[in-house]
Amino acid sequence: MSSILLRSRSVSWLLKRNRRLLSSDVASNPSKEPLIGAQSLVSDLTSPPPPPPQSTPAPNASSSKSWNFLKHSLIGAITGATASVGYVSYAYSLDEIDEKTKALREAPSTIKLADDASALEKFKNWVYSSTVTVPAKAAEAYIDARRTIEEQIRGYTEPYAEKLLPDLHPMEKHVFTLVLDLQETLLYSYWTREKGWQTIKRPGVDAFLEHLAQFYEIIVYSDYSNMYVDPVMERLDTKNCVRYRLGKAATKYQNGQHYRDLSKLNRDPKKIIYLSAHARENSLQPENGAIIKPYKYELDDTALVDFIPFLEFVARNPPADIRQVLESYEGRDIPAEFIRRSKEHQQRMQNQKQQARLWRR
Numbered sequence: 001m002s003s004i005l006l007r008s009r010s011v012s013w014l015l016k017r018n019r020r021l022l023s024s025d026v027a028s029n030p031s032k033e034p035l036i037g038a039q040s041l042v043s044d045l046t047s048p049p050p051p052p053p054q055s056t057p058a059p060n061a062s063s064s065k066s067w068n069f070l071k072h073s074l075i076g077a078i079t080g081a082t083a084s085v086g087y088v089s090y091a092y093s094l095d096e097i098d099e100k101t102k103a104l105r106e107a108p109s110t111i112k113l114a115d116d117a118s119a120l121e122k123f124k125n126w127v128y129s130s131t132v133t134v135p136a137k138a139a140e141a142y143i144d145a146r147r148t149i150e151e152q153i154r155g156y157t158e159p160y161a162e163k164l165l166p167d168l169h170p171m172e173k174h175v176f177t178l179v180l181d182l183q184e185t186l187l188y189s190y191w192t193r194e195k196g197w198q199t200i201k202r203p204g205v206d207a208f209l210e211h212l213a214q215f216y217e218i219i220v221y222s223d224y225s226n227m228y229v230d231p232v233m234e235r236l237d238t239k240n241c242v243r244y245r246l247g248k249a250a251t252k253y254q255n256g257q258h259y260r261d262l263s264k265l266n267r268d269p270k271k272i273i274y275l276s277a278h279a280r281e282n283s284l285q286p287e288n289g290a291i292i293k294p295y296k297y298e299l300d301d302t303a304l305v306d307f308i309p310f311l312e313f314v315a316r317n318p319p320a321d322i323r324q325v326l327e328s329y330e331g332r333d334i335p336a337e338f339i340r341r342s343k344e345h346q347q348r349m350q351n352q353k354q355q356a357r358l359w360r361r
Contacts, residue, residue: 168217175216176272178216181220181276181278181279183222184294219242220246260284260285277292293333
């Protein structure tokens with residue numbers, strides 16, 4: 001009986017002890033549920049994006065690079081060829097280029113091959129002929145194109161003919177040619193808002209032309225168009241003292257200006273007088289120029305009439321070369337200087353006559 005009681009007490013004591021151990025273990029070891037909840041929370045988050053795949057070249061990337069290289073090569077070749085053509089055109093004349101490329105252009109015609117030549121020789125000959133023919137054809141094309149362009153430009157910059165005037169009659173070989181300018185020489189043109197263009201005839205024009213037509217072949221040489229020159233001269237020269245009228249088409253265009261080229265007149269340069277207010281500026285032969293005072297619509301102008309004595313003296317006493325006479329008047333007013341020289345000459349003649357009389361006595 002006592003053993004049974006002892007056994008029951010020991011069992012109850014063990015049960016109590018186990019409850020304490022279990023309760024202390026639970027207190028000392030926290031529940032695993034928060035960890036499980038954290039894991040579930042992490043698993044609910046969005047997964048990080050995968051790393052970007054490595055870019056692989058497109059199938060046509062190589063062809064695009066090849067096309068870009070070809071394009072830039074073509075641009076460079078065209079630019080270089082254009083620069084070369086520009087330099088050659090600037091540095092050499094057409095005749096010089098024709099002479100320098102003559103051997104190159106004739107090279108393809110000198111290539112000959114025997115009929116029994118081997119295949120290798122034929123191939124070499126083909127490669128050589130191709131290498132020579134291409135630059136030869138290019139040189140020919142350049143020369144033809146440049147010749148055409150220069151001919152077109154020459155039509156605007158050069159006089160329309162090598163001989164602007166017909167041959168002088170054999171009976172007039174001794175006659176001097178008097179070339180006259182229009183603007184500020186024979187007339188004065190100006191423009192106003194009220195009346196537009198006005199053309200004023202210089203005082204003494206009629207007497208000047210009528211008198212000197214007896215001694216000279218008179219020509220009007222202007223840088224105005226003939227559409228302007230012809231109507232003006234019909235009103236200005238009513239007695240047809242002027243033989244020929246030359247307009248802008250007969251001038252040489254150079255450095256932005258139209259020049260009178262007296263060498264194209266088909267006349268002896270020793271017998272040409274170019275009378276103009278701008279003889280030094282608008283003529284390619286200034287040594288033939290006789291400068292007259294510019295006419296600016298002065299009512300008391302007498303410059304044309306003042307020139308008559310000098311021009312008549314030259315015609316009656318023709319010098320061997322009129323250019324030497326005009327050079328002696330350089331920088332001087334020709335009519336006034338001619339009168340001064342004439343008076344000096346008369347004075348010398350009178351002195352000589354007086355001395356001759358004294359010697360006779």
